[in-house]
Amino acid sequence: MSIVGPETRLGSLPGAQQLEPHPGLAGGPIYLDYNATTPVDPRALDAALPYLTTHFGNPSSSHHYAERPRQAVARAREQLAALLAARPQEIVFTGGGSEADTLAIRGAALTQPRRQIITQPSEHPAVLRACASLEADGFAVTHLPLDRHGRVRPADLRAVISERTALVSIAYGNSETGTLQPIAELAAIAHAHGALLHTDAAQAVAKVPVDVTRLGVDLLTVVGHKMYAPKGVGALFVRPGLELAPLIHGGGQEFGLRAGTENVAFIAALGAAAEIARQELPGSAVRLAGLRDLLQQELERLLPGLIALNGHPGERLPGTLNVSIDGIAHLGARRLLAALPEIAAATGSACHEGVDAPSPVLLAMGLPAERAISALRLTLGRWSTEPEIRHAAQLIAAQVTRLHAGDVAP
Numbered sequence: 001m002s003i004v005g006p007e008t009r010l011g012s013l014p015g016a017q018q019l020e021p022h023p024g025l026a027g028g029p030i031y032l033d034y035n036a037t038t039p040v041d042p043r044a045l046d047a048a049l050p051y052l053t054t055h056f057g058n059p060s061s062s063h064h065y066a067e068r069p070r071q072a073v074a075r076a077r078e079q080l081a082a083l084l085a086a087r088p089q090e091i092v093f094t095g096g097g098s099e100a101d102t103l104a105i106r107g108a109a110l111t112q113p114r115r116q117i118i119t120q121p122s123e124h125p126a127v128l129r130a131c132a133s134l135e136a137d138g139f140a141v142t143h144l145p146l147d148r149h150g151r152v153r154p155a156d157l158r159a160v161i162s163e164r165t166a167l168v169s170i171a172y173g174n175s176e177t178g179t180l181q182p183i184a185e186l187a188a189i190a191h192a193h194g195a196l197l198h199t200d201a202a203q204a205v206a207k208v209p210v211d212v213t214r215l216g217v218d219l220l221t222v223v224g225h226k227m228y229a230p231k232g233v234g235a236l237f238v239r240p241g242l243e244l245a246p247l248i249h250g251g252g253q254e255f256g257l258r259a260g261t262e263n264v265a266f267i268a269a270l271g272a273a274a275e276i277a278r279q280e281l282p283g284s285a286v287r288l289a290g291l292r293d294l295l296q297q298e299l300e301r302l303l304p305g306l307i308a309l310n311g312h313p314g315e316r317l318p319g320t321l322n323v324s325i326d327g328i329a330h331l332g333a334r335r336l337l338a339a340l341p342e343i344a345a346a347t348g349s350a351c352h353e354g355v356d357a358p359s360p361v362l363l364a365m366g367l368p369a370e371r372a373i374s375a376l377r378l379t380l381g382r383w384s385t386e387p388e389i390r391h392a393a394q395l396i397a398a399q400v401t402r403l404h405a406g407d408v409a410p
Contacts, residue, residue: 022383030388030395032345034319034381035175035203040269041228041382047272048230051265058261060253069264076271080222080235083274085211092236092254093267097202097223098126099247100236103257104198104219105130105169107244109139114166114195120144120152121364122176127169127200139166149312150179150365157189165195172210172220173203176348176361176377177311178320180204187216196242202226202234206277207317208285212237224266228382229273233266284382289318291380295389296321302397310362310375319380322348325396327404329370332356336403337376342395346377 024039025031031039051072057065059073077088084091094100105127109117117131121143131141144156152170161168168190173180187197198219204210206227212220220237224230238244238257250259277284300307303325310322328336333347334356348359358372378392 029342029344030392032378035379037225038228040230044229044269044273048265048269072264072268073262076267079271080274083278086237092257094234096234100221100234101126102130103247108196109134109166110245111243112166114164116140116164118142118168122174122361123171146364148366150177154185161193167196169198172199172201173317175203177322178317179311180315183215224270227273229270230266233270285318288380291389292321298393321378324371324374329374332373333376
């Protein structure tokens with residue numbers, strides 16, 4: 001796959017570029033669920049294929065067949081480190097984001113005498129459950145409140161952190177609202193009290209600049225399938241000198257922190273995806289922010305007075321739009337999407353025994369249940385185009401208009 005030049009259909013949007021159609025999206029619904037997972041970039045797939053076919057060797061072996069796999073893992077470590085402004089020896093490959101989060105949280109906590117963990121309620125379940133698991137080991141877990149935009153207030157961290165705090169874990173970007181947290185400021189507060197700072201950056205890496213030194217983080221989670229690499233591969237940045245207790249014991253791979261023969265093909269794909277992101281990030285971030293804003297503007301134009309933005313208006317991921325639609329609370333956004341098979345998107349709500357429950361993330365921001373149950377998460381990515389965005393807005397608006405008129409009941 002190649003970039004073929006300026007995107008004429010997006011001529012009004014800065015940073016616009018056109019990619020060849022992705023085979024996984026051809027003929028399907030308009031894909032607006034990039035925060036859930038991304039299609040594998042064919043360039044990342046090309047990087048993986050030799051290690052599924054020709055170069056099959058175990059990188060830990062000492063003979064000829066190990067050389068190319070070993071070089072591939074080393075190269076991928078360099079590529080991901082370059083994207084994060086880190087050093088290769090600070091990158092530990094894992095089987096995905098949940099493993100990386102758990103290694104960061106349990107691995108760091110169990111090596112310290114301090115017994116408090118601090119997090120916040122809109123974290124990914126992998127973080128929340130890793131923190132909760134530590135309660136059985138005698139740790140106290142403190143959840144910080146969120147402001148109305150979904151951000152942690154540094155003053156609230158200062159109010160609860162102490163010499164008992166082992167670790168603070170706050171995600172960089174929220175998967176539902178796109179809200180970005182003030183990680184550098186939170187890290188400075190943690191370090192002033194002798195605590196570590198972990199951030200789950202699954203939604204931020206490859207979408208916004210991520211520099212581990214400027215952020216001041218000790219641990220940072222990367223997820224392959226959120227950045228156009230395959231599912232089943234991730235990584236953890238580990239600050240030099242930091243002691244972690246490994247979750248998986250065995251042959252000592254990944255600096256003794258993650259035993260098991262490396263998934264060379266997927267690691268190579270992750271490295272290629274990191275290299276692509278490093279080269280294309282400035283233009284892609286501008287393009288996606290333009291498409292995101294266009295989608296919001298079109299929805300507001302077609303549904304005047306009915307659209308409310310959820311999340312921070314400025315400090316958010318460039319491709320994430322979370323909006324509530326007035327007047328559909330009795331049905332819920334989930335059933336609105338069910339009536340729109342032409343669009344693949346998401347809500348933050350959960351369905352239990354046929355009854356929709358409001359998004360816990362939006363409720364934690366203090367939004368009323370009616371607004372939370374009416375929220376759509378529309379997330380854009382590398383293959384999103386302006387015609388798709390305009391068409392999606394028209395489809396959503398038309399269905400909402402029918403619902404308001406009582407003509408359709410999903």
